[in-house]
Structure formats: C-alpha cells, structure tokens
Amino acid sequence: MTEHSAVITIDGPGGAGKGTIARALAQRLGFHLLDSGAIYRLLALASLRDGIAPDDLAGLTRRAEQLDIDFRTDGEHAGEAVLDGQPVANAIRNEACGERASVLAALPPVREALKARQRAFRQPPGLVADGRDMGTVIFPDAPVKIFLTASAEERARRRHKQLMEQGVTASLDDLLTELKARDARDSQRQTAPLRPAEDAVTVDTTGASIDTVVQTVMEQARACLQ
Numbered sequence: 267m268t269e270h271s272a273v274i275t276i277d278g279p280g281g282a283g284k285g286t287i288a289r290a291l292a293q294r295l296g297f298h299l300l301d302s303g304a305i306y307r308l309l310a311l312a313s314l315r316d317g318i319a320p321d322d323l324a325g326l327t328r329r330a331e332q333l334d335i336d337f338r339t340d341g342e343h344a345g346e347a348v349l350d351g352q353p354v355a356n357a358i359r360n361e362a363c364g365e366r367a368s369v370l371a372a373l374p375p376v377r378e379a380l381k382a383r384q385r386a387f388r389q390p391p392g393l394v395a396d397g398r399d400m401g402t403v404i405f406p407d408a409p410v411k412i413f414l415t416a417s418a419e420e421r422a423r424r425r426h427k428q429l430m431e432q433g434v435t436a437s438l439d440d441l442l443t444e445l446k447a448r449d450a451r452d453s454q455r456q457t458a459p460l461r462p463a464e465d466a467v468t469v470d471t472t473g474a475s476i477d478t479v480v481q482t483v484m485e486q487a488r489a490c491l492q
Contacts, residue, residue: 272297272392273407274487275400278414279449279460280364281421283471283479287414288396289345290480291487295394300387301337302397302404303367304347305380307358308335310366312349320369323376330379356432361444368448371398372455398452401463410490412483413462416472418446 274297276288285301292299309330312318318325336348346355357363370376384404387393395404401411416424422442429436452460462468467486471479 271388271390272409272491273388273405274392274394274410274412274483275405275408275463275466276394276396276412276414276483277398277401277460277462277466279398279416279421279452280445281424282414282416283424283476284396284414286476287412287471287479287483288394290476291483292394294480294484295392295487297392297394298387298389299337299345300384300393300395300397300400301345301347302384302395302400304337304358305333305335305384306367306371307363308347308349308354309333309376309380310363310370311354311358313370314362314366320366323373326370326373327375327379330376330383333380333383335383365444365448368451372451372457374457377457398460399458401466402461403458406463410487411463411466412486413466413468414479415468415470418442418449420472421445 274291276284276291278284288299288301291297309326312329312333313326316329318329334350338346338348338353346353347358348354381404387395388405397404401408401413419442422438422445425441425445426436426438449460469479469482
C-alpha cells in the first residue's frame with residue numbers, strides 16, 4: 267500500500283521557503299515529512315567527520331549506503347535530524363555542510379545510493395517531500411507537485427536573518443554570491459538538475475507571508491487530492 271500513498275512534492279532553490287512550507291503542510295494534513303536536503307547534509311556531515319574526500323566516490327557511496335538517519339517527531343523537536351543516534355540539527359545547517367551537500371548532490375553514485383532511502387519515507391496516510399528533485403526524480407508520480415521560487419536577493423536576506431538570529435555573523439553580499447553559485451551548480455548539473463516538473467505549479471514566495479503561501483499550496487493540494 268505504501269507505493270500508493272499520496273505524495274506532495276515541494277521543490278525549489280535554497281531559501282525559497284520549502285522547509286517552512288513543507289512542515290506546515292505536513293502538520294495540517296497529518297502527513298509524514300521528508301526533508302531530502304537534510305539527508306544530503308547528513309551525508310555531508312558524516313563525510314566531513316570521517317575525513318572522506320569529496321572526490322572519493324567509492325567512499326562517499328559506501329557511507330551513503332550505511333547512513334543511519336532519522337527525523338524526530340516529538341513535540342518542539344519535530345523535524346530535527348538525527349545522525350548515528352545523535353541530534354545534529356544545528357551541525358548540518360552551517361555553510362560548510364551546505365556547500366559539501368551541494369557538491370555531493372551532483373554525484374550520480376551518491377544520488378543513486380540515497381534514492382531508495384528517500385522513497386522509503388512514503389507511508390500512509392501520505393508524505394510531504396521537500397527538496398530539489400522530489401517531483402522530477404524521486405516521486406515523479408506524485409499527484410501534487412509544487413515548485414517554490416523567490417528572487418535571489420530575497421532568499422539571501424532570509425538566510426542572513428536566520429544566521430543573525432542564531433548569533434552567526436555573515437555578510438549579506440557573500441551569502442548572495444554563494445547562493446547564486448549554488449543555484450547555477452544545481453540547475454546545470456547533468457544528474458537531476460534543479461527545475462520544475464512539467465506538471466508542477468510554480469509559486470513565487472517573494473514578499474509573501476508564510477500563511478499566504480501555505481494557504482495557496484493547501485488549496486492546490488486539496489484540489490488535486492480530492
């Protein structure tokens with residue numbers, strides 16, 4: 267029955283609001299949640315800790331296949347990532363992990379090793395999957411596909427605000443440069459490039475409130491799942 271469970275995919279570039287919208291949507295619908303970006307960040311953190319070089323395809327693939335990961339579902343910690351039994355929510359959100367994750371995501375053997383792991387999250391009553399290739403590669407049969415976008419400047423400001431709230435000093439200009447470079451890398455890679463699925467609905471979140479975007483996506487989801 268799991269392969270027939272409803273799936274809502276939320277794809278888009280970094281900073282477009284995928285994680286926030288996906289969590290809100292999953293809570294409202296009572297669905298499971300997959301943060302696929304966190305999976306790549308978890309592998310990035312594991313490879314950094316283990317000293318695996320980014321060009322060691324065999325080592326990275328083995329680590330991906332052995333990755334012990336989970337997402338907490340209890341109360342205020344819901345959605346937090348766990349690696350090898352230890353919570354690592356903060357560790358996987360630093361810039362080093364983000365950059366390494368983007369590099370790993372462009373490696374076909376790594377993507378293949380993590381594909382089955384991601385599809386295993388599809389369980390009744392349904393799943394909200396947040397990522398960059400959820401609607402194009404991982405769940406191409408999903409009945410609801412959303413592609414969130416926002417201007418690069420807006421996304422850089424959001425990331426800057428997030429870091430400042432965490433007490434991390436960051437340059438807005440540097441963040442914008444890094445974000446644009448990552449966008450180019452993600453959209454130009456040969457394997458699973460960042461792009462909307464042909465049947466995806468694109469939602470621009472620039473200047474929009476979280477509630478407004480959630481309501482827009484909820485309406486789309488309800489229309490397609492009826």
